[in-house]
Amino acid sequence: xxxxxxxxxxxxxxxxxxxxxxxxxxxxxxxxxxxxxxxxxxxxxxxxxxxxxxxxxxxxxxxxxxxxxxxxxxxxxxxxxxxxxxxxxxxxxxxxxxxxxxxxxxxxxxxxxxxxxxxxxxxxxxxxxxxxxxxxxxxxxxxxxxxxxxxxxxxxxxxxxxxxxxxxxxxxxxxxxxxxxxxx
Numbered sequence: 350x351x352x353x354x355x356x357x358x359x360x361x362x363x364x365x366x367x368x369x370x371x372x373x374x375x376x377x378x379x380x381x382x383x384x385x386x387x388x389x390x391x392x393x394x395x396x397x398x399x400x401x402x403x404x405x406x407x408x409x410x411x412x413x414x415x416x417x418x419x420x421x422x423x424x425x426x427x428x429x430x431x432x433x434x435x436x437x438x439x440x441x442x443x444x445x446x447x448x449x450x451x452x453x454x455x456x457x458x459x460x461x462x463x464x465x466x467x468x469x470x471x472x473x474x475x476x477x478x479x480x481x482x483x484x485x486x487x488x489x490x491x492x493x494x495x496x497x498x499x500x501x502x503x504x505x506x507x508x509x510x511x512x513x514x515x516x517x518x519x520x521x522x523x524x525x526x527x528x529x530x531x532x533x
Contacts, residue, residue, distance in 0.1 A: 375405045375493045375531035382416050383526045391518040396421035396432065403529045405494070410454030412468060412485075414447045414529070436509055437475060445474045451485060456494075463488040463497070474507040493532035500525055 380401035386394040398421045403414040418439040423429040433439040449470015458464070463486040472481040483500040501522040504511055511519055 373406055373408050375407060375533060376403065377529050377531050378402050380414070380527065380529035382421075382528075384421070385524045385526075386520045388518055388520055392428075393424065394428070394519055396423045396429070398422070401527070401529070403496070403531060405451075405496070405531050407454075407456045410451035410466075412447070412449055412451055412470070414527070416445050418443055418445060436504075436511070442474075442476045445472070447472050447481070449481070451487075454487075459487055459489050459494055461489050463495075468498075472502070474502065475509050477507045479506055490530055490532070493530065496527075496529045496531060498527055 378401075379399060380403050381397060381399050382401050383397045384395065388394075398416050400420050401414060401416045403412070405412050418437050419433055421429070421432065423432065447468075447470060449468050452467045452469060454466060466485050466487055467482060468485045469482045470480070471478050473479075481500070483498055485496050485498045488495050501524050503522055504519075
């Protein structure tokens with residue numbers, strides 16, 4: 350009986366230690382990013398990517414996200430082609446990343462009601478990195494958290510050239526919406 354108790358105790362300790370390292374990170378490979386760059390009275394300039402990867406380290410609030418530029422889908426195929434070849438040069442700059450830290454993040458205080466946090470970090474688009482501070486709304490999900498939010502960027506801040514011929518058809522500030530279900 351004593352041996353069974355010790356074996357059970359060792360097994361519980363092993364499970365506790367081995368799952369601690371893995372349970373700290375919440376991940377997704379199916380996050381969504383939408384961007385909107387439309388101007389009134391012109392054709393819609395918008396796209397969505399539903400294969401965005403993101404990781405949240407629960408114990409520290411460290412956050413990272415990666416999106417492949419060629420994964421954005423437009424309603425019009427020609428617009429998608431121009432986006433990849435003429436604006437984003439996606440062969441050369443194949444991804445965009447956001448790496449940072451969620452300030453004052455405490456997983457134990459996350460509930461079904463979304464709570465606002467500030468995410469500060471570095472946003473890299475088109476090979477250029479800029480510091481960013483955005484609001485991220487986090488709520489509890491079945492086996493993780495939901496993180497949603499929006500922010501704006503200016504193409505010129507990331508050396509993205511918009512030809513003068515179409516300049517007035519594309520917004521000066523591009524609105525980006527993100528939605529991640531991060532799970533263990």
